[in-house]
Ligand SMILES: Nc1nc(=O)c2c([nH]1)NC[C@@H]1CN(c3ccc(C(=O)N[C@@H](CCC(=O)O)C(=O)O)cc3)CN21
Ligand SMILES: CC(C)C(=O)C(=O)O
């Protein structure tokens with residue numbers, strides 16, 4: 338199976354991560370052709386797009402055959418590193434996770450968030466950061482938060498060959514401006530700036546737009562208006578696809594947003610497994626005979 342094919346390495350700068358030749362695409366799997374930006378864009382109003390975040394190699398391996406898009410989200414800061422928001426996330430830390438994900442992402446479209454402070458100052462700053470993402474991780478696209486205010490930057494990157502996803506509505510990097518992670522657009526008089534944001538990034542050449550934390554009728558209006566896929570998170574089933582933070586939907590993160598559906602309770606499962614291990618160790622039940630080396634000439638044991 339393609340899952341067990343050798344995993345090509347992305348362009349890691351240092352030899353400590355396995356080196357390997359520089360490749361920007363993996364060989365396509367037999368059953369699932371590699372998702373590309375044009376294929377993704379062509380799914381507008383088609384079969385809904387399945388998207389999830391991934392932060393590590395083993396998780397990327399598991400999700401890749403099941404998803405259209407894997408996002409190395411800046412939610413990494415909160416979910417994996419225990420920070421209070423995405424604001425402090427360090428670019429180099431994100432790049433290291435993105436390189437790991439790239440090794441497990443064979444067919445899904447791989448997108449990496451630009452961290453807070455790494456792109457907002459100018460199109461040039463954004464281009465320099467996005468270049469590092471593309472060259473050092475092997476990602477196919479970047480995502481950045483913002484609408485009208487970032488439209489010139491989106492255009493600048495796309496004109497220079499870097500595919501961009503927009504992210505409008507609830508923008509977690511602006512948490513301190515809003516004072517929290519509340520939903521947006523729950524009153525019709527608040528809709529226009531969000532609609533303007535979505536149009537602005539799409540007109541600037543974004544191949545898709547994440548819409549987060551908005552009321553259903555607004556999500557529907559944006560989805561119907563844009564010519565590119567709208568990926569919702571806490572934004573109703575009206576969108577062209579959905580994205581969730583993987584740890585939230587697996588029940589591994591205890592501060593998951595209210596809009597998350599839990600498809601598993603892996604946190605509980607880990608507690609159960611580790612409790613059983615702890616009891617076994619304390620009772621000297623583990624390791625048992627099957628997990629113990631004997632002497633080579635001892636007969637039954639290996
Ligand atoms: N684990 C995780 N999942 C996410 O979806 C996610 C992150 N982290 N980090 C970055 C942002 C932050 N997100 C969040 C976080 C919390 C709520 C939430 O609980 N909202 C409450 C209101 C809270 C408030 O008013 O401050 C709600 O009822 O919608 C929503 C989105 C979405 N993103
Ligand atoms: C959930 C999504 C859209 C995201 O931006 C993230 O995980 O950082």
Ligand SMILES: [Mg+2]
Pocket residue numbers: 410411412450509
């Ligand atoms: Mg993000």
